[in-house]
Structures are given as structure tokens and as C-alpha cells.
Amino acid sequence: MNTQICNPYRKTACFRFPSILFNETIAKQANRFIDRMPKPIPKAPMIEMKMNGVKVTIFKPKTRPNGILLYFHGGAFLCKAAPYLYEIIEQYCLQANCVVVFVDYALEPFPSPLLDAIQVLDYITERSDLPLGVAGDSAGGCIAAALALYCHNHNIPLALQMLIYPVLDRKMRGESFQMKKTPSWNTKANAKMWARYSKNGDLGTPSYLSPMEEKNMVNLPKTIIEVEQFDVLKDDGIEYGKWLYDAGVDVHTYLNKGLYHCFDANLNPYTRQIIARRAKRIKEAFEAYKA
DSSP: OOTTSOGGGTTGGGOBOOGGGGSHHHHHHHHHHHHHSOOOOOSSOEEEEEETTEEEEEEOOSSOOSOEEEEEOOSTTTSOOOTHHHHHHHHHHHHHTOEEEEEOOOOSSTTHHHHHHHHHHHHHHTTOOSOEEEEEETHHHHHHHHHHHHHHHTTOOOSEEEEESOOOOTTOOOGGGGOOSOSBOOHHHHHHHHHHHTTTOOTTOHHHHSGGGOOOOTTOOOEEEEEEEEOTTHHHHHHHHHHHHHTTOOEEEEEEEEEETTGGGSOOHHHHHHHHHHHHHHHHHHHHHHO
8 A cells, every 4th residue: 555645545545446347338237326326415405407408416505606617527438426426516516605517418438428518508508697617527527628628619708617636638648647556546447448438539629539639728717627646647637737827827736645536535524625625716716707
């Protein structure tokens, strides 16, 4: 075990993403199991509905919201949302005082997840004038980043994008991909994920598939990026933040020492501090956008 991993996380750091899930039959069985798993009892008002045919779960704050956050879950583009995410997302809603639309998007391959994201985006922009943001973790961070690029290209204003240990580069150029025995997620699994997700090619829109292939980052929205010390995706997130900064974007990049991919499945007090920091940044972005 890596003794540099923060003590509260050492037991859960033994988990590895099961490579058997890259078998389509096993993945379907796993997703049926996830659907049956109990979700946390909500503290905020919660509504399940469809937006342009896409299933979403909506969390609403107890007072007038200052924005709407579209959230996309991780899971290697092939797994549905893990139940623990509902509690995290609810905290974004309550602490940032915003509506959170948790999108149950169609899974792999590209472009299915992004097309569902656009359908939800269209539904909301046709009905609300509240400031809008996009966010996601891991593979969901890729979808959020791609949707931010889509909004940029179609003159749809965003208050922020928040990318939590995001998947960003199908070419896997970051030096952190050389790390061995990383908890939760590793280079081999990442390569398998990209092979499956990109099997249709980029369809003429490479940055919508792999956001680090975007050339023009000028005027992208305020950005929050979070990466973990023991995550093979670390360098991609840091580099993406540098590119945004060089393009004049207001960007905050956080490197969590001693942590790893999907560490926040362990909802201990330290994790809750990090969730509160994310929520604070979301709230600040929405309030600054309205000012």
C-alpha cells in the first residue's frame, strides 16, 4: 500500500476498477444492479423527470436559486451513476444554492452521451434565464468539458465549468500515465475506456470527443479543475488548466495531495471539506456571473 495516501482513505484505496466491466454483458448486469441500489434519503426537494426524452434527477435548493448546474457522472462512459454521488450532488445544491440537474445520459460510445447532454441543455435554455453551469467527474468531466466547448461554439453563455479528476485526452500524453499501481483507476483501464468510447471515431468534431484537442480556448467560462496526486489523469487536468489560463480564462486548478481517482466515494469529514470547497466555488461563479 502507498503510505503517502491520506490515512482516512487507505482502506478504500485498495479498490481497483474491475476490468471485467469492459465486457458488455457484465457491464449491463452491473448497471441493472446499480439501478436497484438504494439512494441516500434526500434533504433537498428532488424531482425525477425527462428533458427532451433524457432522464434527469433535479435537486432544488430551499431558497431562490442563483443558477442551474448540469452534472454528468463518471463511470468510464459505461457505468451508471453510483448512489454516493447523489449525496455529493445534493450538497452542491444546498451549499451553492443552485438547482442541480443530474443527467442520466446514454452510455458509450461517442457521441451518445454528448447528444443527450445537448438535449438537456436545449430544454433548459428554452425555459430558464438563470445562469447556467456544467460539471462532471471523471468521464462525466469529459462530457462537461465537451459541452462547454459546444456552448462556446454556439454562443450559449455559461457561468462556469467544474471538472473533477476529468478524462480529457484520448491520446493519453500526460506523464502521470506512467504511474504504476494507482488506486481505483489505472492507465490500462483508461486505454480500454478510450478504445470503447471512441470506436465511432470523432465524427469530425475531435474536441467534443477529446477536449484536449481543442485549439481555441479564448472566452471559455470560469473553470474549476480538481486533480488528485495518485491519479493517472492528473497531468491532463493540470495541463488543461494551463491552456485555459494562457487563453485568458479565469481558472482555479486544485491538486489534492495524498488522494486518488474517485476518492470522494469515501464520504469522511475530509471529503466533505473538499465538497464544501467545490460548492463555494460554484456559488461564487454564479453570483459573480449575475453581478
